[in-house]
Amino acid sequence: MPITSDLRTAVRLASRLLASRRSRRALARRLPSVATPAPGSIEVAVYFADGPVNMYQVRQWYAPLAELARTHPVAIVSRSPGTMLQLLEESPVPVVYARQVIDLEHFVETQAPKLVLYVNQNARNFQMMRYGRMWHVFVNHGESDKMYMTTNQFKAYDHALIAGDAARDRLAEALWDYDLDTRTTAIGRPQADHFAGTVPYPHDDRTVVLYAPTWEGDRPAAAYGSIASHGTIIAEQVLASPRHRLVYRPHPRSGVLDPAYKAAHERILAAITAANAADPSAHHVHDDGPTLGWQLADADVAITDISAMIYDRLAVGKPLIVARPVSPEAEVDERGYLGDANWLTAEDAPRVLERVDAAAGDADELARLQHWVVRYFGDTTPGAATARFHAAVEQLLARWRDVAAARGEGGPRAER
Numbered sequence: 001m002p003i004t005s006d007l008r009t010a011v012r013l014a015s016r017l018l019a020s021r022r023s024r025r026a027l028a029r030r031l032p033s034v035a036t037p038a039p040g041s042i043e044v045a046v047y048f049a050d051g052p053v054n055m056y057q058v059r060q061w062y063a064p065l066a067e068l069a070r071t072h073p074v075a076i077v078s079r080s081p082g083t084m085l086q087l088l089e090e091s092p093v094p095v096v097y098a099r100q101v102i103d104l105e106h107f108v109e110t111q112a113p114k115l116v117l118y119v120n121q122n123a124r125n126f127q128m129m130r131y132g133r134m135w136h137v138f139v140n141h142g143e144s145d146k147m148y149m150t151t152n153q154f155k156a157y158d159h160a161l162i163a164g165d166a167a168r169d170r171l172a173e174a175l176w177d178y179d180l181d182t183r184t185t186a187i188g189r190p191q192a193d194h195f196a197g198t199v200p201y202p203h204d205d206r207t208v209v210l211y212a213p214t215w216e217g218d219r220p221a222a223a224y225g226s227i228a229s230h231g232t233i234i235a236e237q238v239l240a241s242p243r244h245r246l247v248y249r250p251h252p253r254s255g256v257l258d259p260a261y262k263a264a265h266e267r268i269l270a271a272i273t274a275a276n277a278a279d280p281s282a283h284h285v286h287d288d289g290p291t292l293g294w295q296l297a298d299a300d301v302a303i304t305d306i307s308a309m310i311y312d313r314l315a316v317g318k319p320l321i322v323a324r325p326v327s328p329e330a331e332v333d334e335r336g337y338l339g340d341a342n343w344l345t346a347e348d349a350p351r352v353l354e355r356v357d358a359a360a361g362d363a364d365e366l367a368r369l370q371h372w373v374v375r376y377f378g379d380t381t382p383g384a385a386t387a388r389f390h391a392a393v394e395q396l397l398a399r400w401r402d403v404a405a406a407r408g409e410g411g412p413r414a415e416r
Contacts, residue, residue: 019082020081020082023080023081023082023084023085024081026081026085027081027084027085027097030085030088031097034088034095035094036094036096037073037075037094037096037111039110039111040110040111040112041073041111042073042074042075042094042111042113043072043073043074043113043114043115043397044068044072044073044074044075044113044114044115044116044117044393045074045075045076045077045096045107045111045113045115045116045117046058046061046065046074046075046076046077046093046116046117046118046119047077047116047117047118047125047128048076048077048078048079048083048119048120049078049079049080049122049124049125049127049128050079050080050083050120050122051080051082051083052080052082052083052086053252053253053256054120054252054253055083055086055252055290056141056251056252056290056292057119057120057141058076058087058119058141059090059290059292060141060142060191060292061117061119061139061141061191062090062091062092062093063092063191063193063194063196064190064191064193064194064386064389065092065093066092066093067194067386067390068389068390068393069092069093071390072393072397074093074094075093075094075095075096075111075113076091076093076094076095076096077095077096077098077104077107077128078095078096078097078098079098079099079104079124080099081097081099084097090290096111101127104127104128108131108134112133112134113134114134114135114396114397114400115134115135115137115393115396115397115400116128116129116134116135116136116137117137117138117139118136118137118138118139118157119139119140119141120140120141121148121151121153125156126156129156129157133404133409134400135158135159135396135399135400136156136157136158136159137157137158137159137160137161137396138154138157138159138160138161139160139161140160140161140162141308142307142308142309142311142312143162143163143164143166143167143189143308143311143312143376143377144306144307144308144310144311145166145170145306145310145333145335145336145337145338146222146224146306146307146308146331146333147221147222147331147333148222149167149170150170150171150173150174150175152174152175154171154175154178154183155175155178157183158183159183159184159185159396160183160184160185161184161185161186161187161389161392162184162185162186162187163186163187163188163189163311163376163377164186164188164374164375164376164377164378165186165375165376165378166336166337166375166376167184167186167376168180168184168186169336170333170336171184173335185388185392185395186378186388187385187388187389187392188377188378188379188380188384188385188388188389189311189312189315189377189380189385190385190386190388190389191292191312192312192315192316192377192380192385193382193383193384193385193386194293194386195292195293195294195296195297196291196292196293196294197289197291197292197293197294197295198294199294199298200283200285200287201245201283201285202283205243206242206243206244206245206282207243207244207245207300207301207356207357207360208244208245208247208298208299208300208301209238209244209245209246209247209299209300209301209302209303209356210247210249210295210296210299210301210302210303210304210313211231211234211235211238211246211247211248211249211302211303211304212249212250212295212302212303212304212305212307212309212313213225213226213227213230213231213250213251213254213304213305213323214226214251214254214304214305214306214307214309215250215251215252215253215254215255215256215257215261216228216254216255216256216257216258216261217330218257220327220329220330221329221330221331222330222331223325223327223329223330224305224306224307224325224330225251225254225261225305225325226305226323226325226326226346227250227254227255227261227264227265227268228258228260228261228264229323229325229326229346229349230323230344230346230349231264231265231268232264232267232268232271233346233349233350233352234303234349234352235248235267235268235271235272236271237349237350237352237353238284238352238353238356239271239272239275239282239284240275241353242279242282243353244353244356245282245283245284245285246272246275246284246285247284247285247287247295247299248268248269248272248284248285248286248287249287249288249295250265250268250288251307252288268286269286272284272285272286292312296309296312296313296315296316297316297318299318300318300319300356300360301318301319301320301321301356301359301360302318302319302320302321303320303321303322303323303344303352303356304320304321304322304323305322305323305325306322306325306330306332306338310322310337310341311337311376311377314337314369314372314373314376314377315373315376315377315380317366317369317370317373317380318366318369319342319359319360319362319365319366319369320341320342320359320369321342321343321344321355321356321359322338322341322342322343322344323343323344323346324343324344324345324346326346336372336375336376337372337375337376340368340372342355342359342365
């Protein structure tokens, strides 16, 4: 078994190396024709050091960043050739490639951004955070009650933009000596103001079920994924029903570590293909596209794991079922919404259609959800979160100007 595992690891590493080399060659051909921002023109930088598999973390910020760029020039800084190639195709704001630290230094010296936004906790964030004379601001890539949301790494940033009261209370409980009043600002979920995409199926009498599981996790405490424990049964039940339609949106990393988890995911894909072949009017969907919005807003009932997808759906205020992790080691914080969630255990998965139908027609459940919507996101009136995001940026920029003026300084400086 150890030999088999070592072989799989070696094959995976070799595949990544080959993919990286192909990306570098393709990017080398592309870069000479890419326009670069004029020196000193970028006020807000979004730093993203991850590879393509984690592109979902920055993609959800595209629309808010495009809106912000109308008043404050924005650029995304990429460290990965594969990611850079995708950003060049997708990003609504300029993209700067900084594969090496010397490239990062050049960007800082020529652009002197005032704010740097971070959408994750990649260890390479610290290569950017070594630069002073700018605010380093953590914005994250979603709201949830996962252990990731209370990491002590919050303290590394000058400021954090959080969703609402629930996030504030989590941090107050978990972090010692962290001044929430001066170091955090609640903005809600600005991405929800830009839900996008066209529904790829007809509006008919079928109940649309969004199943959006997370990946298997990289440690027992974060083993929230349900594809292997619940997912194949959920898919089997929904796909067999002439009254329901499945929209399957798995986490992009599903199966990257666990072959059994990947195999379960692939069985669901095969089942969707077979169900659509048997009944083309069913229009079941495997959704792996970059756009997030229509899935959350249109589905009659959503089934998710413990992940940011819970809270993205919660912001819509429509019926939600949460798959309870089967691992006894998975950390489940039930002090917030999860203490009141509509749980689906693995044992209950064969009855998923009954649970879906009950949730779809439960007015009391919808009223209860509204309490949690306000607690997690505050005012969800369209445009309210975007206004709070812009106000937070303006406040940080004003603070930057005040500090720079008081010190008689303006440009960045690397700690060498």
